[in-house]
Amino acid sequence: MTQVWQGECVEVDVLFSKAGIATQILLTDRMNKNLLLMDCGDGTVRDLMDRNISFLDLKGVLISHGHPDHMGGLFSLLAALRLFRYKGDFTVYAPSRCPEVYSIIQFFLKLYQKGMSFTLHYHELKDQVFESLGEFIIKPFNVLHYESTKTSNKVKKSAFGYRVTLRGEVIVFSGDSLQCSELEKEVEGVDLALLEATYDDSFTEEIPNHLHHKYADYLGRSAKNYFLIHRF
Numbered sequence: 426m427t428q429v430w431q432g433e434c435v436e437v438d439v440l441f442s443k444a445g446i447a448t449q450i451l452l453t454d455r456m457n458k459n460l461l462l463m464d465c466g467d468g469t470v471r472d473l474m475d476r477n478i479s480f481l482d483l484k485g486v487l488i489s490h491g492h493p494d495h496m497g498g499l500f501s502l503l504a505a506l507r508l509f510r511y512k513g514d515f516t517v518y519a520p521s522r523c524p525e526v527y528s529i530i531q532f533f534l535k536l537y538q539k540g541m542s543f544t545l546h547y548h549e550l551k552d553q554v555f556e557s558l559g560e561f562i563i564k565p566f567n568v569l570h571y572e573s574t575k576t577s578n579k580v581k582k583s584a585f586g587y588r589v590t591l592r593g594e595v596i597v598f599s600g601d602s603l604q605c606s607e608l609e610k611e612v613e614g615v616d617l618a619l620l621e622a623t624y625d626d627s628f629t630e631e632i633p634n635h636l637h638h639k640y641a642d643y644l645g646r647s648a649k650n651y652f653l654i655h656r657f
């Protein structure tokens with residue numbers, strides 16, 4: 426299913442999104458073609474190539490949390506930038522205390538730092554602390570999400586949703602989250618909300634970790650436009 430939204434300033438293309446597999450979303454600044462990814466699950470490189478996206482216009486990626494379906498394509502993405510002789514600065518943003526992302530960055534640099542055509546930046550974000558990339562203004566906000574293994578699923582994971590503003594247009598991405606007031610507050614009134622809706626309404630789990638479709642749909646109605654993504 427194609428999920429593309431065109432605002433005045435920003436175009437949003439959900440390249441792929443399926444819970445447990447991968448989610449990757451592309452934001453395009455329509456004025457200067459700067460590109461920003463939100464999450465980069467497995468297949469991100471394939472999805473960008475399928476759409477004839479120029480890798481040279483990518484400026485960075487915002488990673489919501491360290492579960493593999495949200496960052497499993499990071500190593501391949503960095504390798505593709507190297508292969509295509511990307512020039513300039515590329516920034517990977519992740520929540521602080523995200524060992525999955527940090528270890529991939531370290532591993533990549535250990536293997537390939539010599540002779541790289543571009544500068545790779547790794548930037549750990551803090552709750553509610555703004556960053557900017559090109560004209561994209563980025564605000565990370567804490568959401569409620571847990572580790573996914575049976576032994577550790579009571580441990581809260583460091584996970585963000587993102588609010589991205591471009592010349593007054595506002596996009597919010599939930600990442601993975603349980604129902605929480607932070608998310609509700611951020612979604613209200615925005616131009617486009619991208620909301621995970623992993624669970625069908627009848628689905629129950631011992632320790633819930635995602636939004637149900639019905640609630641995500643309810644939440645989406647508080648935004649001007651919304652897509653339900655990351656379905657199971």
Ligand SMILES: [Zn+2]
Pocket residue numbers: 490492570601
């Ligand atoms: Zn997750």
